[in-house]
Amino acid sequence: MTKTSTSGLRGEYGSAAEDFTVSQDWGRYSPEAHERWRRLYAAQGGLARRYAASQFVEGLERLDCAEGIPRFEDANRVLGAETGWSLVAVPGFIPDAVFFDHLAHRRFPVTRWLREEHELDYLVEPDVFHDFFGHVPMLLNPSVAHFLELYGKAGERAMQMGALDMLARIYWYTVEFGLVREDGALKVFGAGIVSSAGETVYAIEDSNVLRVPFDPIRIMRTAYSIDSFQQNYFVLESLDQLIDGLVQLDFGPLYERWRDEAPLPAGQLLPGEQALDLSGERRS
Numbered sequence: 001m002t003k004t005s006t007s008g009l010r011g012e013y014g015s016a017a018e019d020f021t022v023s024q025d026w027g028r029y030s031p032e033a034h035e036r037w038r039r040l041y042a043a044q045g046g047l048a049r050r051y052a053a054s055q056f057v058e059g060l061e062r063l064d065c066a067e068g069i070p071r072f073e074d075a076n077r078v079l080g081a082e083t084g085w086s087l088v089a090v091p092g093f094i095p096d097a098v099f100f101d102h103l104a105h106r107r108f109p110v111t112r113w114l115r116e117e118h119e120l121d122y123l124v125e126p127d128v129f130h131d132f133f134g135h136v137p138m139l140l141n142p143s144v145a146h147f148l149e150l151y152g153k154a155g156e157r158a159m160q161m162g163a164l165d166m167l168a169r170i171y172w173y174t175v176e177f178g179l180v181r182e183d184g185a186l187k188v189f190g191a192g193i194v195s196s197a198g199e200t201v202y203a204i205e206d207s208n209v210l211r212v213p214f215d216p217i218r219i220m221r222t223a224y225s226i227d228s229f230q231q232n233y234f235v236l237e238s239l240d241q242l243i244d245g246l247v248q249l250d251f252g253p254l255y256e257r258w259r260d261e262a263p264l265p266a267g268q269l270l271p272g273e274q275a276l277d278l279s280g281e282r283r284s
């Protein structure tokens with residue numbers, strides 16, 4: 001075995017199928033990689049119990065993956081029985097159209113390699129910890145499972161209409177960086193937050209960052225940062241709002257109306273908009 005195989009064949013696209021899937025090759029993870037996963041899990045799992053939505057915490061427990069990098073086939077038994085989703089292993093970031101097609105068919109692409117020791121806290125691309133720990137627990141929730149399928153199905157039209165940025169912002173501000181109110185408290189459920197120690201605490205406790213109620217049209221018009229903590233978060237009243245708020249939208253006219261305008265800068269309150277306080281209540 002070569003040195004590069006220890007964390008699971010990072011970025012090796014050569015062996016990928018046409019749909020960019022590969023085999024997980026679970027046996028190729030080194031003991032060090034499993035140990036690194038255990039440490040990441042211990043740190044983020046602890047934070048999640050305090051800061052994450054109950055649906056995330058419950059989903060995570062059902063996946064039973066504290067002890068090492070999980071086998072995707074084990075998770076697929078749980079997912080298949082619950083929401084009909086399955087995981088497919090991929091070498092890393094894949095083309096938009098391919099990503100959408102997997103989601104439209106309830107297949108979630110999970111990157112197979114694990115971040116190295118020097119990048120434990122911060123990574124610009126998805127790895128197996130982000131994709132599995134961050135995303136898979138929420139795939140056990142029926143609302144999120146349905147929402148992700150609809151997102152996949154919406155991809156083609158958004159691309160044809162030159163409005164992919166608008167659609168992608170919905171994913172970004174919910175699936176990746178969404179907050180939800182639960183029993184009068186703010187909780188995180190976005191994978192980009194729950195897989196980051198710093199941002200989990202920041203998203204919930206920082207009193208300066210902007211939090212506003214979930215609003216899909218506002219979201220489609222709002223820029224985001226890919227290389228720093230978010231400057232604003234959108235807060236759902238419940239995960240059902242993902243579906244309720246989106247199925248009634250007619251995306252075509254919205255794309256036409258907004259796609260050629262510059263996005264709203266992140267972190268700015270619009271006229272007439274009210275920020276939420278640290279318990280998710282409207283500030284008076």
Ligand code: HBI
Pocket residue numbers: 090092093094095096099109111126168171
């Ligand atoms: N590929 N592996 C992977 N993971 C993603 O989150 C991902 C991707 N390809 C495209 C993509 N995301 C986004 O640009 C789309 O949601 C628009």
Ligand code: FE
Pocket residue numbers: 126130131134135176191192
């Ligand atoms: Fe992600």
